Amino acid sequence: xxxxxxxxxxxxxxxxxxxxxxxxxxxxxxxxxxxxxxxxxxxxxxxxxxxxxxxxxxxxxxxxxxxxxxxxxxxxxxxxxxxxxxxxxxxxxxxxxxxxxxxxxxxxxxxxxxxxxxxxxxxxxxxxxxxxxxxxxxxxxxxxxxxxxxxxxxxxxxxxxxxxxxxxxxxxxxxxxxxxxxxxxxxxxxxxxxxxxxxxxxxxxxxxxxxxxxxxxxxxxxxxxxxxxxxxxxxxxxxxxxxxxxxxxxxxxxxxxxxxxxxxxxxxxxxxxxxxx
Ligand code: HPA
Numbered sequence: 122x123x124x125x126x127x128x129x130x131x132x133x134x135x136x137x138x139x140x141x142x143x144x145x146x147x148x149x150x151x152x153x154x155x156x157x158x159x160x161x162x163x164x165x166x167x168x169x170x171x172x173x174x175x176x177x178x179x180x181x182x183x184x185x186x187x188x189x190x191x192x193x194x195x196x197x198x199x200x201x202x203x204x205x206x207x208x209x210x211x212x213x214x215x216x217x218x219x220x221x222x223x224x225x226x227x228x229x230x231x232x233x234x235x236x237x238x239x240x241x242x243x244x245x246x247x248x249x250x251x252x253x254x255x256x257x258x259x260x261x262x263x264x265x266x267x268x269x270x271x272x273x274x275x276x277x278x279x280x281x282x283x284x285x286x287x288x289x290x291x292x293x294x295x296x297x298x299x300x301x302x303x304x305x306x307x308x309x310x311x312x313x314x315x316x317x318x319x320x321x322x323x324x325x326x327x328x329x330x331x332x333x334x335x336x337x338x339x340x341x342x343x344x345x346x347x348x349x350x351x352x353x354x355x356x357x358x359x360x361x362x363x364x365x366x367x368x369x370x371x372x373x374x375x376x377x378x379x380x381x382x383x384x385x386x387x388x389x390x391x392x393x394x395x396x397x398x
Contacts, residue, residue, distance in 0.1 A: 126214060126221070127271045132174045133218065134225040140168055141190045145199035147392050148223035148231035148348075150339060152204070153370075154377025155234050155355065158385055159202035162191035170203075176222075177205050177215050188219075194393040199223045206334055207259060208313035217263040217342035221272075224342075230287060230349040230395045232388065233340065236373050237307060237333035238315070238360035240325050246359065246376045249302045249383065251291050252283050252352035255337045256308040256329055263342040273345035282340055286398050287351035287391070294390030300383050305330025307354055309337040318362025332360050349398075351391065355380050 151158055159167075170176040170186040178186035189200040201219045205211045220231055239248060268275040288304075295302045308324050310316065312334035316324070324332055331354050340350045357376040358368055377384075 125269055127269050129175050130218070130221045130225045133176060133222045136173050137168060137188065137222065137226065141166055143197050144227050145190060145197045145223065146228060147196055147198050147395050148220065148228040149198055149200040149388065149392065150204055150220065150231065150233045151200065151202050152235035152335065152355070152377070153357070154236060154374040155381070155384060156185050156202045157381055158388055159187065159189035159200050161385060162189050162193055162198065162200060165189055165191040175218055177211055194389055196392050196396040198392060199226055199228060204335060207261070207311055207338070208334060213261050213263045213338060216338050220339045220343050221346065224346040224348045228348060230284065230351065230398070231343050232287070232391055232395065233336050233350065233352040234384065234388070235333050235336045235352070235354050236357040236377050237331035237354040238358050238368070239356040240321060240330050240332060240360050240363070242359070242363050244303065244356055244359065246357060247380055248356040249300070249380065249387070250331050250354040250356055251288060251302050251304045252307045252336070252354055253288060253304050254306045255282060255340060256306060256327060257337045257341065258308055258310050259338065260311070261338070263338050264345055273347060277345045279341070279344060282344055282350065283352055284349040287349055287395055290394035290398060291351060291353065291387065291391050294387055294394060298386045298390060300387060303330070307336060307352065308332045310334060315368045316361050321360045321362050324360070331356060351395065353384070353387065355384060
């Protein structure tokens with residue numbers, strides 16, 4: 122008999138509980154080039170994925186492989202410094218194992234960040250986008266196979282995949298910090314090649330505003346478990362064919378690093394607001 126997903130998630134959560142002395146209330150996932158936030162956490166306790174069962178480490182530059190536990194503005198948090206992607210050859214279950222573990226540790230909300238290509242010609246590299254909905258174009262789901270009722274329902278509702286309360290909380294934080302944010306729909310593709318200009322035209326036709334290679338599977342797994350999700354994209358480049366420039370990962374990382382201070386401020390405020398919600 123195969124071991125249930127729920128049992129594997131319990132294994133990882135229990136290994137973490139042996140190492141940390143508090144229960145995190147908010148979870149955070151840090152995307153490409155955004156890992157620095159993890160090191161700014163107070164009373165930081167780092168646990169490398171390698172020390173934990175069932176958590177593969179990402180080999181992608183810019184993605185460390187640690188859970189960071191500690192306090193942000195008085196809120197106990199669990200923060201994933203680096204994630205694994207489908208395109209690295211990991212199973213869908215591995216891709217979402219980290220967020221499922223945070224859910225099992227008891228967080229009420231997870232705030233996800235990512236690097237994304239902008240699909241709007243009037244946008245610029247460095248813009249920040251609040252994700253209001255998504256298109257799952259990875260052609261897979263973390264929920265296929267026998268449903269485990271202990272994890273969540275067979276057919277989870279996705280009407281409010283990105284929690285409306287968390288969305289308004291981020292708008293308020295951005296206004297207070299005087300940081301301009303855009304809003305839009307995030308389309309996730311498998312990658313790892315960037316899109317062709319024809320694919321970018323298709324995505325625009327489908328109503329997407331940004332494109333990336335992460336986030337949506339994590340969101341589906343978290344909504345399945347009843348955890349609220351907020352997501353914020355750093356538009357690290359305009360998608361292929363829009364500006365005419367060639368895309369490369371070094372540029373993606375450099376833009377995310379350039380926006381680090383704004384992202385840090387937004388995330389701090391968002392964590393505190395999410396905890397109060
Ligand atoms: N496409 C897909 N994923 C990305 C991009 C992009 O242009 N930029 C950063 N992640």
